[in-house]
Amino acid sequence: MNEIFKRFIEIADKNDYSIISISPTDEDDELFDEISDKLKELLNFKGKIDLIYIMEVKGRIILAFPVVRGLIREDLMLKLEEIFL
Numbered sequence: 001m002n003e004i005f006k007r008f009i010e011i012a013d014k015n016d017y018s019i020i021s022i023s024p025t026d027e028d029d030e031l032f033d034e035i036s037d038k039l040k041e042l043l044n045f046k047g048k049i050d051l052i053y054i055m056e057v058k059g060r061i062i063l064a065f066p067v068v069r070g071l072i073r074e075d076l077m078l079k080l081e082e083i084f085l
């Protein structure tokens with residue numbers, strides 16, 4: 001778990017994000033299904049998503065990062081305000 005949070009800090013530093021919160025969603029969460037379906041549709045992703053982390057950063061930007069096989073897939077990140085709001 002610590003490795004995942006370290007990776008989020010690296011991503012935030014690289015993109016100059018100020019993290020407000022990070023929270024996981026899993027298969028039991030309605031938001032998980034909604035984000036998974038949208039991600040697969042938009043990015044033509046056919047793999048299994050294990051978990052999705054929601055990161056809120058300063059400026060009211062909400063990012064969704066899927067975790068596939070224990071790795072954060074930054075290449076599959078979605079900005080939720082562009083899709084859901």
